[in-house]
Amino acid sequence: MVSGRVTIRDIAERVGVHASTVSRVLNSETRNMVSPEVIARVQKVATEMGYRPNPIAYGLRTNQSMTVGVVVTDLTNPVFPPTIRGIEDTLVASGYVPLLANSDGDQERKKLIVDLMRNRRVDGLILTTSSPNTPVILACKEDKLPLVVIHRTWDDPDISCVGFDDALGTHLILEHLVGLGHQKFAYIAGPLDLTTGRDRHFGTINAMREFGVEVDQDLFAVADAFNEEDGKKCCSELLSKGKGFTALVTGSDLIAAGCYQALKERGIRCPEDISITGYNDIPLSAHLQPSLTTIRTPRYETGAEAAKMMLERLNNPDTSPRWVKFPPSLLIRESAASPQNAQANSIN
């Protein structure tokens, strides 16, 4: 490579400092030993001369690969792309590149993928995973591999987490629906083995109690996955019970989209007969008919924060773990309205 010819010595000569200084600047672990002014000059010249470090030699010297593994359940789920972009934008700005993989929530595949990433000596892992006690997490802890968990929130003191304040989100939804006059609620939760499913489930129950709404366990369903198919299935089950309810709260927009289908098949109108709410505000939600009232989760910001935490930890291994929950916001659209004929949907 042409640029391969440019050496640290060439840069030192051009800048007028010792090669050791250039070397310190180009090594993120020793950079802080050099004055900002010199750092700027060295980096400018290095760029101008098209200097390219040999990451293998660099890796041997600093034992850093300048890569961070990112593992999500499935990036074709519209919940994840904004988060991944937030991670990537933030990492790239600091000279790191993300290694990306999808786990499908499958422990075997997750283990394979994380092994592949550890084999590449990723400097850290940003991942979404169901619990603090998965083999993968334990293996990473054993390796002392820096971890940041996204879209999940645990109380594990050893691992940084970036998630959403689902207690607030569910509170906002219930407040809105009760304000519209709803008293009879049904609820479809996401998988309870995921903190997002669990937190929204309990958040909804707590909010219902807080607003003095009857909690009818018989009108609670749990979807096997955050997708339309399971949402439709659960909605049909709830409707077939013949119990009247005017508001259907769901754990995600995709679950809500499935409920739209179940209602359509039975000729039940939304919002006239039943109001429906989602969670996440994926792009689809604004286009559903009626457009979906939902909770916007700041996913890009979540990814950016996760990457920021990772960089802090990489620059200073003594950084203690942090737990951040981003506050979501209520998006009022067309799918939730005042109950007009609360009985309509009890005809089955």
Added chain:
Amino acid sequence: MVSGRVTIRDIAERVGVHASTVSRVLNSETRNMVSPEVIARVQKVATEMGYRPNPIAYGLRTNQSMTVGVVVTDLTNPVFPPTIRGIEDTLVASGYVPLLANSDGDQERKKLIVDLMRNRRVDGLILTTSSPNTPVILACKEDKLPLVVIHRTWDDPDISCVGFDDALGTHLILEHLVGLGHQKFAYIAGPLDLTTGRDRHFGTINAMREFGVEVDQDLFAVADAFNEEDGKKCCSELLSKGKGFTALVTGSDLIAAGCYQALKERGIRCPEDISITGYNDIPLSAHLQPSLTTIRTPRYETGAEAAKMMLERLNNPDTSPRWVKFPPSLLIRESAASPQNAQANSIN
């Protein structure tokens, strides 16, 4: 690391072969020197013993990083996630991991990202880019870095491409619309500096000529980007010309979704007044009201094929470039129907 203690010698002892044989098996470049039967035994034992190569030493020996860079325009555009999944599933199955980054179609950012990836010594690059002559492509060629271009199709003999047969896709759309009785067409193309925009633009014109439909340049618009905002803008411009047309063909589903908004604002009905077609079949399209008649582009398969080409090239540097265009298919939904009152939309 515990697994770090397992050496090639340990594996050789367990399998009952020489360490050099184990080493050959674990090196993709020399693996073919060993019998399949021995390869299987060595790999099985290596896995059982939790052997983990030191990729840095490995990289020095084979000069392979076992990573492949993947650069897309923006993974939050729903067109890309299935392609990326196809790439990742295929690479991971062969022990490679993708490094992912977004270029935003910006040459400066693209250069930064590709430099970061080349600095990580990626073994190859799979990317979407606008033309064969970008600085990035030329730099990669200079480095002799294996390249596969996705979602684009060039005639460059040095670079493998995997794209879609847009001539067929546009033919299928016109055939459908003409079959429904449409004769007055408007068309909104995507950016013409992208082969997807260009190929669909000329494909549409050719198909219109083929079916004896009048090509009215005045009813052709070009969106600045494949997004709703620019689709809405172009659609409003076309409508404000006051020329009657019954069918609006678009270069992508997002452009079509923008057209829906423009029609809604003017109280023009789809499909009664104007039929609209999209291109790609992103998840949104089935949920639009009316659901969008569009062309399904096999994106997962495209990604899988791109990764397959890359692996072939990495296993045998003499593999000559290939160009594959996947045939798309027509998805008939609700947004295109027989023209009922062809004049309705000329009232502006």
